Amino acid sequence: MLETIDIKATYASPAIRFEPQSKTLHIAGESYPENSFDFYAPVLKWLKAYLQQADELVLDIAVTYMNSSSTKCTFDIMDAMEDAFSRGVKTSIVWRYNRQNPRSYEMAEDFREEVTFPFEKEALN
Amino acid sequence: MDLYELRDEFDRTGTLMCFNGPFYHSIIEEFGKAIRSYLTADNIAQEALMDVFAVYIELAQNIRNYHTLRGACGLEAASSIITIGRNGKGYKVSSGNVVLNSDLDALCGRVDGLNAMTGDELKSEYRRQRRREVPPEALGAGLGLLEIARRSSDDMTYVVRELDAGRKFFSLTVYL
Numbered sequence: 001m002l003e004t005i006d007i008k009a010t011y012a013s014p015a016i017r018f019e020p021q022s023k024t025l026h027i028a029g030e031s032y033p034e035n036s037f038d039f040y041a042p043v044l045k046w047l048k049a050y051l052q053q054a055d056e057l058v059l060d061i062a063v064t065y066m067n068s069s070s071t072k073c074t075f076d077i078m079d080a081m082e083d084a085f086s087r088g089v090k091t092s093i094v095w096r097y098n099r100q101n102p103r104s105y106e107m108a109e110d111f112r113e114e115v116t117f118p119f120e121k122e123a124l125n
Numbered sequence: 126m127d128l129y130e131l132r133d134e135f136d137r138t139g140t141l142m143c144f145n146g147p148f149y150h151s152i153i154e155e156f157g158k159a160i161r162s163y164l165t166a167d168n169i170a171q172e173a174l175m176d177v178f179a180v181y182i183e184l185a186q187n188i189r190n191y192h193t194l195r196g197a198c199g200l201e202a203a204s205s206i207i208t209i210g211r212n213g214k215g216y217k218v219s220s221g222n223v224v225l226n227s228d229l230d231a232l233c234g235r236v237d238g239l240n241a242m243t244g245d246e247l248k249s250e251y252r253r254q255r256r257r258e259v260p261p262e263a264l265g266a267g268l269g270l271l272e273i274a275r276r277s278s279d280d281m282t283y284v285v286r287e288l289d290a291g292r293k294f295f296s297l298t299v300y301l
Contacts, residue, residue, distance in 0.1 A: 068265070068272040103276075
């Protein structure tokens, strides 16, 4: 059995938690840690292992601000999901944006353009 | 110490906030909080606030990463400066730090290159760069200045000042 993932939020890094029942990986908070690659490395490692043995994954992401290196890491996560999708895994994204901040909607659009699997945008507020 | 002239210079240039010192992550985070409280009190739109904050974070983390990378060259301890100021109806964010001569041409070339790009070109460049492999020793994804250019409302400007035989002081201003 694959270990689950549960990272607590800090001021500059999001909470990351997997919920096995709904097969959902939640990422919530803001993301500009000191070293984004170090921060996201265990997440990406876990995700790739999970996607090898799973039939479904929902990424529920409520990150209204991320710095550029976190953007890169998020893109890598979505790349792994795209790869699994092409192998028949049911991957999808729910991206929660902040209605008061048009930039967070633009960011969602930027990401949506990069994937072919289902990508849904929902307002946070 | 008479701080009047320093304060006068801040007033003259529309500077609202300034941090001068070493850019540790905890300091970057704390000054970021201060910027957000200050601008929230200034009744700024959420979008503009996040633009100022994002440009500040990219500039500060760029400098932090550069100094970590060039630590062996004695830059680690070098203090850097960042200011947030008013620019007409908008804002400007400036940063200043020591740069080795050998890195200067690439840096200026990068800023000039981004200034010359249209919004659409910046977007495609962003997508290209995001797909590039990051070298293992890199601390960033090489996206910082691109992210800044995408948010800025005008060309970035910079000033280079001679420090000694091997080093320059590089000041960069971003308009929002």
